Amino acid sequence: MQEELTALEQNHTWTITTLPPNKKAIGCKWVYKIKRNADGTIDRFKTRLVAKGYTQMEGIDYFDTFSPVHLKQLDVNNAFLHGDLYEEVYMQLPPGVTATGPNQACLLHKSLYGLKQASRQWYDKLSSFLLSQDFTQTSGDHSLFTKHNGDNITIMIVYVDDIILSGNDINDINHITNMLNDRFKIKNLGNLSYFLGFEVARSSEGIHLSQRKYALDLLNETGMLNVAPVSTPMNFSTKVCSQGDPVDDPAAFRRLIGRLIYLTNTRPDITYAVHRLSQHVASPTKLHHQAAFRIMCYIKQTPGQGIFLKAINTLTLKAYSDSDWAGCPDSHKSTTGYIVYLGDSPIFWKSKKQSIVSHSSSEDEYRALA
Template sequence: MRSELRALQANNTWSLTPLLPGKTPIGCRWVYKIKHRSDGSIERHKAWLVAKGFTQLEGVDYQDTFSPTAKIISVRCSLALAAARGWSLHQMDVNNAFLHGDLVEEIYMSPPPGLRRQGEELVCRLHKSLYGLKQASRQWFAKFSAAICSAGYVQSRADYSLFTRKQGKSFTALLIYVDDILITGNDPASIAMTKQFLHSHFHLKDLGDLKYFLGIEISASKNGLFISQRKYALEIIKDAGMLGAAPIDTPMERGLKLSDKSDLLKDSIKYRRLVGRLIYLTVSRPDITYAVHVLSRFMHQPRKLHMEVALRVVRYLKGAPGQGIFFSSNCDLRLRAYCDSDWAGCPLTRRSTTGYCVFLGPSLISWRSKRQKTVSLSSAEAEYRAMTGAYCELTWLRYLLKDLGISHQDSTFLYCDNKAVLHIAANPVFHERTRHIEMDCHYIRDKIQDGSVITKFVNSAHQLSDILTNPLGKETFVPMIHKLGVQDIHSPT
């Protein structure tokens, strides 16, 4: 707490002043947390002085609150590129990040607990943002982006949290997620210069080579990079009380369709907490993405059957908590994608489920399982929508990779297992099967004609995105996740 107060005073966060008439000070409190390393050991005890921002009034105490954070896909894409190019990866942490943001609004806060002097009626006039304020994250990002751009970095239009600098053959990329910074590039001198520049503007901690970032564990070798969330998965298993449970081979029973027929759960908070944690685990686990997506449909009214399926996912994690994605160093950096759909797979809405996965060379960098917005009248229509959604992701990834110095001039391959869809997409003829489809879905036709994408047929047995649209049996599921690049370096050989 004393360390936090010293940081606040050194940063000139506030000044003591009498409260002006008509002004109401907001409160504050202390929040404590124990920070752990990836192996579970205690790194340090941390204390935050947090403003009670829930008492702020919009238009009076703040205007805008939105602040961009790095997309997880951008993180995976940066890691895959670093593995392919042999770049070093570095991590930095900003101490008291939100305290660097400058406030433009006139905000008063009650003195921190324990510092109010008897008989004094002074309050804190805030000059810098404080944790808990509505606009704190926005002001910090504005401060950081202005500083890093002054050093010659260019902000990416594909992901506003990505900053790149190219000077001759030297290339450096910086990705920021709130107060965690990832730096990579082909020039160690440029990276060292960037670190020195950041140290001169902010109080940072250099964590050295990247090993643990946003709960993701990174292991590097000459063959590539491996990411997993083993520590996080073990915490989920422990909190669910399943440490002694027998592991299972698949996260979901083959052919299972969840509905709302069983009894309601008495304690829905436990279900929401479990599924919420599983959602973040899908950052490195495409093998549980479909099961978690289906479970997340019932967050508002979970039932006993849904909880049983969620616990089955935990039992599946028990079998291989350290499973994750491998990014190979032997990579041609070409994009390819697989798309699929499960026609009318939702028994409640009869809407289809879109699934796609995108590879950069042999490395899986993006995947998604999502229920479509409208009901499709045929399997061809459902697959057509899935194809359009997959290419929208490919388009964004091309922009992102261009900012990272990888330009894709050649056509991108998009694999689909429905021949009717391939003919509909390739032939610009409207007939009874397609005339009711929204015009935005026909976006894929233009891209095929201008050569941006080449659609190809793939047999259903080799359709890798099938794992994102259906619950599969063990004999299909296990080979499929290996083809996706899912591995477990912690398992005995």
């Protein structure tokens, strides 16, 4: 805790002053977290002072809040504290800081963790710095930056304070790493192995991406570690419709479907089944719960299954699509499924209900292609 307070003071995060009579100081608290590795072992213990941003008033305490959330991984130390705070925000003195006078508060100068605008301010600070270093921000994804140096290219992905750095020249990578460390103080986590629940295994053949720990944690949290596994994610003789008895806990069903949707980032094999159930999160029935249970049983059999990005020189773009004509028993609309390959590697896939009813299987297939 003292180490965190020292870092906050060295970064000039606040000035202790008398609270003006027309101002309200937001609260703060200490948050403790254990950060784990992909295998579940403890990486480190973290202590962080956070502001109670949920008490802020839009238009007074903050304005904009949106932040776009060789293979190396970097972590920025105290990332949010680098973001400058332009609004006048006062915070109560945190535990561990002694008041030297009556009615004192912290006038914040930096975007402390917990403030609604903290993520946005940090993103603005980092992106401005990268652009000043000749990086280009991609129009399709503002968290993706690229830099060209002759025949060399460096690619950077930013998610809050976590950074993935990739490129074809180790000297460029080292230069950028040192540059970021000089400006922001970073922790070099070495070769990429675990990122946002994704496990990365690299070999001379290519890169394997999976969410094994995420899947096992999901099975454990739902009490399904000991269920009997099945070989398919869905019984396709079952018609998933809106009719049926409601589940006892709709919120739990919605949370489960949300977790499964995230798992489809590396599991195209469950995408269709999860998509069908996601259409019924507003009013889930016991039939939907049974179908979700089957998906979990399938995951139990294949928790480490993922995608393999093959290391090849032929990068032909290929796409495949299919559909089920009038597959929805409620609306008689069809569901389109497609997958895109770069070379032999799947890079994008989706299952989506068509917006209008097709009157023939031919029309259905054409809509799938479109």
